[in-house]
Amino acid sequence: MTHSLSLSEAVARLLRLAPDSWADVPETFSADEQAALESITAAGFVERRITFTVQLPGKEQAQRIIIEATGEFGLLDAMQSVIQDWWACWGQQWQELRQEIGEPVKPIVVLQRNEWRLSEQGRLARIDLANGEQRPIDFALKRGFFDGKPRRLPDGRVVKREPVRGYGRLVSIENVCGQPLTVAVENWQKGAEAFAKALEPFLRPQATLQPATAQAEFVLARDGDGWFIRAFGEQGHFKALRGFEHLAKLLERPGEPVLMAYLVGGLTGTMTAADAKQHGLHVGYTRQSKADESLLAALKRKIDECNQGIVDAECVGDTTEAEVLKNEREMYLKQLDDLMRPGGACQTFGSDADKLRATVRMALGRAYATLRKGGMPKTANHLEVAISAQGDSYLYRPESPIAWKIKF
Helix, strand or coil: CCCCCCHHHHHHHHHHHCCCCCEECCCCCCHHHHHHHHHHHHCCCEEEEEEEEEECCCCCEEEEEEEEEECCCHHHHHHHHHHHHHHHHHHHHHHHHHHHHCCCCCCEEEEEEEEEEECHHHHHHHHHHHCCCCHHHHHHHCCHHHCCCCEECCCCCEECCCCCCCEEEEEEEEEEECCCCCCCCCCCHHHHHHHHHHHHHHHCCCCCCCCCCCCCCEEEEEECCEEEEEECCEEEEEECCHHHHHHHHHHCCCCCCEEHHHHHCCCCCCCCHHHHHHCCCCCCCCCCECCCHHHHHHHHHHHHHHHHHHHHHHHCCCHHHHHHHHHHHHHHHHHHHHHECCCCCECECCCHHHHHHHHHHHHHHHHHHHHHHCCCHHHHHHHHHHEEEECCEEEECCCCCCCEEEEC
16 A cells, blocks of 8 residues: 555445455555454444454463354354353363462453455445445444434434444354463454453352253244243243244244245245335335435425525525525535435435345344343343344354244
């Protein structure tokens, strides 16, 4: 590189550079490009696959771990999945080592491989960027319209940028031979911090590990007009929710992507044309308009009112009122410009797939909340970690196989 990139330039460059399939993150990235990579990961534009080892000081054996994550909470979510396995294997040795040296022991986290690829949302952002739009950069850097502050649109709606939850999951974990370490030789501070945060609940004095029940039963079944669920030593009867229907279809096909159209179609099968119309979808996953006709008409009407007001104010010599109206007109013109492409076509933002994905996500979120409220927090936590969106599908991929008994 011949010159230093600004953070905005780095975000734009990385969105164009990001590979469609897994590839190593270039080691030649500048500090700005590293910061940009973290920003577009948090925005959900790229997914990360990270290989690292965790080792206790003085121990030769380590664990090599592979995780995948994206979004603002993905890394921590992935580490929480890792901790369950790590503590089961190393918890007793950690306790013994702590007693031996008289203070808490910090596991050593060493990065081995760092990969990245463009996500589905990243592909849409790349298209917008190619069309000369600034929106993907502003979204990634949380600035302008996407700074997280509530904003009222001309039609009265209040909108704001919400955090990108993303996902984090454990891909694999295996024991490997390492080198005896007596000092912390870490090279991945962010990962070490996330690992330590996920480990905190296990280090509290009141925390005790409950051994897994050998004959644990996992059931999700229709029960009258509701559902009966049993898992992880918890059970309960719950009212009928669309989210439980989604869960039944996902748990029935572990490790297999399940089309969102099938999930939304109810217990009988695929989504009908009437269902699609009810959800405001078109045939196929076409990109949708960023604004409807009523919003565009409202903006144009406001601009016309400002124009007329400026003429009237200038006719009577009221320069202050004219200046106020001109500023107001500029605000409406900028909003209209953000919504329109050159030539007058309405800009697109997201896709029908995005709308359907949000519908499924909200239904699953209500199901998780219902489980927690009904005394099944372990089950809710497991499902929330193991289920993620994958393009036009959702996927249930638990850390280890679980034989669910599903009954519709």
